[in-house]
Amino acid sequence: MSPETIPSDYTIIRAARLFDGTGVAPASGQALLLKNGRIAAIGSADQISAPDGATVTFKDYGDSTILPGLVDGHTHMMAPGDGTHGDITGAEQDDVLLMRALQNARTFLHAGVTTARENGAKNRVGFSLKEGIQRGLSEGPEMVISGRPITITGGHFWYCGSEADGVEGVRSEVRKLVKEGADFIKIIATGGSTWSSKPLLPSYTTEEMTVIVDEAHRFRKLTAAHCASMQGIKNALDAGVDMIIHCVFEDETGMYEFNEPLAEQLAIAKAWVNPTLHVVQAGIDHTERIGYERGWLMNEEQASIDASKQSLETRYESVSRLIKMGVRMIAGSDSPWGAYPPGEFVKEMVALTKAGLTNTEALVTGLSHAAESIAVGNDAGTLAVNRPGDILIVGGDPTADLNALWDVKDVYKSGARVARPA
Ligand SMILES: [Zn+2]
Known part of the structure; x- marks a missing residue:
């Protein structure tokens, strides 16, 4: 079996906005695909999907912002x-x-x-x-x-x-x-x-x-x-x-x-x-x-x-x-x-x-x-394909009000959703 044919779990994350961490204004209508702990794709929500037959976890966070951890x-x-x-x-x-x-x-x-x-x-x-x-x-x-x-x-x-x-x-x-x-x-x-x-x-x-x-x-x-x-x-x-x-x-x-x-x-x-x-x-x-x-x-x-x-x-x-x-x-x-x-x-x-x-x-x-x-610019701080799936989702828009960062909806570490106390 080639690595491509091994069944793997996919996660698709969607939210009203995506801030990629570079300073570019948040994009709307975006989704992000996680696979094997990494970001496999980022793009327009209607174009992001997992291969047919794959097991997919789908999360829509509504009026929230996806940003790098x-x-x-x-x-x-x-x-x-x-x-x-x-x-x-x-x-x-x-x-x-x-x-x-x-x-x-x-x-x-x-x-x-x-x-x-x-x-x-x-x-x-x-x-x-x-x-x-x-x-x-x-x-x-x-x-x-x-x-x-x-x-x-x-x-x-x-x-x-x-x-x-x-x-x-x-x-x-x-x-x-x-x-x-x-x-x-x-x-x-x-x-x-x-x-x-x-x-x-x-x-x-x-x-x-x-x-x-x-x-x-x-x-x-x-x-x-x-x-x-x-x-x-x-x-x-x-x-x-x-x-x-x-x-x-x-x-x-x-x-x-x-x-x-x-x-x-x-x-x-x-x-x-x-x-x-x-x-x-x-x-x-x-x-x-x-x-x-x-x-x-x-x-x-x-x-x-x-x-x-x-x-x-x-x-x-x-x-x-x-x-x-x-x-x-x-x-x-x-x-x-x-x-x-x-x-x-x-x-x-x-x-x-x-x-x-x-x-x-x-x-x-x-x-x-x-x-x-701190010399980890290739792995952290920016959302891009092939980087580790270290992701933060917060309610609202932190570029409009930084205090939105208090409203943590979810954290993903190496592509896995972190279980947090309620
Ligand atoms: Zn100190």
Whole structure:
């Protein structure tokens, strides 16, 4: 029997609109044919059919939109997303972190995220998460993993287990991560929320970061750098980093300045920017909720709200100016880090519209652009024939209102409809 004659199951999906993820306006009257886990055909609903005699499942979703499964370019599946500090999460046992990661990965999938780029977990948690999902032991998005972020001794995320210093130290850490199965290399270019780190100061020297990038690229792996302040962005760009995360335009004293030459360098380098806007708002909302429930706020809580509000305002300003300069943004939620719960990726896309993107552009930052920026553009983020059947169907039209993404009708992973709790 040739492969063509083996009986196979077909699924035909139909809805009022189809958004292919590239930014082209939604097409109406379209249908999509799934076979063997892949998209076998897309076209006018009256022309899409399965061969005679084949078993077909037919689903008509009515006033809904078919789109590619969402691509979240920045996740931390081991974290609870309930306001727990990273250092507390980082002190937990690996097996507990893995159980939580699996639970979160399911929540992401049920919310329509079929591909996620995991930006750092502790020890082997990220690797095991990816393997468990791939082997069908648990359900979740396709995982693109860094394994562990590379950081200086005592730097942000040191508790994940990849502290490395000096050019030889970082070179060997990249090789170790690649050996373990890292899909990309996450670099901690400045401090962050980790207590022993200094967010306003650069961590690696440009020399060290250049070695990390060269070594990663030699293995055909992309790099992404956490940059919570300006000198870190500068060092990362000088080193040739592919993606700048957070991209905070603050100097060593915390003073905001939209540094034009640095912004131009970003644009010329064609580096992707993942600005992680909503995670800051989620932190503000969380602390305000604590104050509301308790009836009052501690001085340091109020101070943290004020500082975050000010920082968010300047981040919106810098991101909107970068967008106007043609710097390409991608949506990566950074959830469930901090107080940003899993399953709410849409909030980051909505935040990007507040920075000046249209609804369609914001969708693209979480679809084809996100996929391209993490080197899975041939498999995810766009609906096209022969690609994996990773599909999301939502009620209404997300190009008219992004909040339509909350109304998930169905999610398909590798051509199979995902069973979700009612
Ligand atoms: Zn992160």
